[in-house]
Amino acid sequence: MRALCWEGAGALAVREVPDPELRNAHDMIVRVRRSMTCGGDLPLLAGRVPEAAAGEVLGHEFLGEVVEVGPGVRRHRLADRVVVGAAVACGACWFCRQGLLACCDNGTGGAAAEPEWGPPAAGCYGRPTRLGGFAGGHAEYVRVPYADVGAYPVPEEVDDDRAVFAADAAPAGWHGVELGGVAPGDVVAVWGAGAVGQLTAGAAVARGAARVIVVDEHDDRLDMVARHTGAEPLHHRSVDVLAELRERSGGRGPDVCVDAAGPPSAPARWPTAGPDGGVALREAVHACRKGGTVVVLGGGTPFVDRFPLGAVTDKGLTVRGGSRAGPDAIPALLDRMARGELVTEHLATHRLPLDRGALGYALFRDRADGCVRTVFTP
Ligand SMILES: [Zn+2]
Ligand SMILES: [Zn+2]
Incomplete structure (x- = not known):
């Protein structure tokens, strides 16, 4: 599949990478319909995160369509349209049971900041694997671990350009x-x-x-x-x-x-x-x-x-x-979007095909041409 990859300081490129596969019973695979830039990506893009490795797939704000579900997934079916929260959380550890999904102990593995910050928080899509990250949503497909915890169905009335803002x-x-x-x-x-x-x-x-x-x-x-x-x-x-x-x-x-x-x-x-x-x-x-x-x-x-x-x-x-907190608010925010109380699509000032990802991020980084957010379509 095609994906927007980090290639080094200031360098992005769309590359062919292997299709994601189900690895655990609670995983699902989503075919991405929209993904979006975020300010949290900029330190990584600028090459200030030494844990990043060339070829890693960026993007933690995305929505798409379910194309494959693991045997343990209960809440999602094929062809469901879902928005996926930025944090990767298990839903079952002590922190998740307190409602602190962004502090999950199991969704992560990245201990790079531990000497300075203490134990790592939940994982995140589109972040370096060494920081506990997972391949991101600037791609044709993405693996969603703990799918019942992190993905939410999008009401029919809410279109993609509005709903993608419910990710993060x-x-x-x-x-x-x-x-x-x-x-x-x-x-x-x-x-x-x-x-x-x-x-x-x-x-x-x-x-x-x-x-x-x-x-x-x-x-x-x-x-x-x-x-x-x-x-x-x-x-x-x-x-x-x-x-x-x-x-x-x-x-x-x-x-x-x-x-x-x-x-x-x-x-x-x-x-x-x-x-x-x-x-x-x-x-x-x-x-x-x-x-x-x-x-x-x-x-x-x-x-x-x-x-x-x-x-x-x-x-x-x-x-x-x-940071990447509040995923439990996503269903209520999608309902507000469906009722027209929460309107977000004007913030998607730029819409580009994923192939123009480098340009989309440059506009976003420089706040050029009035750019607030760039939304990509794979
Ligand atoms: Zn974000
Ligand atoms: Zn957890």
Whole structure:
């Protein structure tokens, strides 16, 4: 089959690779209909993840059609249209039983970051095998392990271009708002107007936040925020962000601040980072009201320098984080999509055949031509 492979720093290519096969009773094979870029892929693409090996298949946000099921799969049948969550989780270990699928002990095997971070979290499609990753969705076919846990049927009313956002981007936003405990009347600030930032803002509005403010420096993305999310845009370069956020929150600061800006632009080497990492995070901690909550979203987040820990203790802040989390929210998000309450397809600003994967990622990485997300069709 054809697949978009990582070939080395900054190099992607569509290659012939072996078709995936069922390896365990709970596996299934999905023929991919749509796959999508994500900011969490960028450190890998840039060659900052030394565990990556040439030829590995990228992509952790995809949907497709079931073409083969293992004998242990109960919830899926041939020809079902399914969206697959980014995390690979077993559904049965201690963490999965607590509902912490993204922390699964069995879906992973990648211990590369263990000396610095502790035990590894759940595996992920399109990540290096040495980091516990699985072949990704930028391909004609993909093997889905623990299929009953990680794949969800797509309602007929939801088309592919909308539903592909239910794999990771929409659950990330929804989960971010849940981690923040956003309640009716809250003021919420979100850093980053990419797909996850916009979907976080929309989720905060849906949960009844009184004001939701999205901070970014790209006019085209902020225009989208104003048009589609019900949130207020705030241009990072043209105003004093901290003063403006205080002003818009009764002088206190936002109740919940979400860093959805993605991995820093130029970390030296994952999982450590250069001195420019964590700008949004430091600002979020600074802006957050005393006793408020700061949420950090995103895969590919490295170490950050100069984290203002004193502000966390002095101001009594709660700091929470999540990456490829919230798969349990996928069915509810698909239902919201079916009812037209959650609209995402405008975030797929670019649609390309998989053969043009390198171009699709270049547009996405450079935010060129107004690119928010590129969606590929194999
Ligand atoms: Zn993602
Ligand atoms: Zn598990």
